[in-house]
Amino acid sequence: MEEYFRKIIEAVGEDINREGLVDTPARAAKAFKFLNRGYELKLExxxxDAIFEADTEDMVIVKDIELYSLCEHHLLPFVGKCxxxxxxxxxxxxxxxxARIVDMYGRRLQIQEKLTKQIADTVESAIGAKGVAVVIEAKHLCMMMRGVEKQNSVMTTSVMTGIFRKEISTRSEFLNLINRQ
Known part of the structure; x- marks a missing residue:
């Protein structure tokens, strides 16, 4: 991977032997591996084994989980919350x-739509929930730094399964709770 980064740096017209760039291919390779460490993780x-018996049937919500991923189309970051x-x-x-499930899938080359569904499907299958709701809000550097260069755009995706899809009141309760300050 280092050699590929070296070639990329040279391809943009830089001198790979310049003081500030001598160690950059190694650092970039290490960083890219770190940013994509989700491929090394297994759900198990x-x-x-942190699945626990519980007699509650009330909604469980964790909001504002930090999210970092790389867009599979441009290899640029998108960041936000889940x-x-x-x-x-x-x-x-x-x-x-x-949060670990979000990281496992987020730290892979992704599109936000697929990431949202992967998280929902994984939670649902892991515990056999009556329903799962996932909303991701993220800023995409591929849209901010290149192309249309829109700095304030935020992409929102949602996946609702089971009771969240069937019952508008359940979906509304979830959406109201995640939007409270």
């Missing part, structure tokens, strides 16, 4: 596991 390891809600059906997830 991320969940780490909100997850679910209605348990006998089982709940350890609190940090929701």
């Amino acid at each position: 390891d991320v969940l780490n 909100h997850i809600g679910y209605i348990p059906q006998g089982k709940v997830l350890g609190l940090s596991k929701l």
Whole structure:
């Protein structure tokens, strides 16, 4: 990977032997691996048996989970926040596991639409929830730094499964709770 970064730097017209760039291919390779570390993770390891029996059927929400990913079309970052809600059906997830699921899929080359669905499907299948709601709000550097160069645009995606899709009142409660300050 270092050699590819070296070639990219030279291809844009830079002198790879310039003092500030001598170690850049190695640093860039290390950073790119870090930014895409989600490929090295397995769901079983991320969940780490943190699925617990619970007799509650009330909504569980974790909001404002920081999200960092790379757009698979331009390899530029998109950053934002993810909100997850679910209605348990006998089982709940350890609190940090929701954030770890976001990181596992976010730290891969992605599109936001697919990422939103991956998170919802994973939570639903992990605990057999009655329904899952996921909303992601993110700014995409591929839209801010190039192309149309719109600095204040935010993309919002949502996936609703089960009771969140069927019951407007459940969906409305979730959306109202994530929008409270």
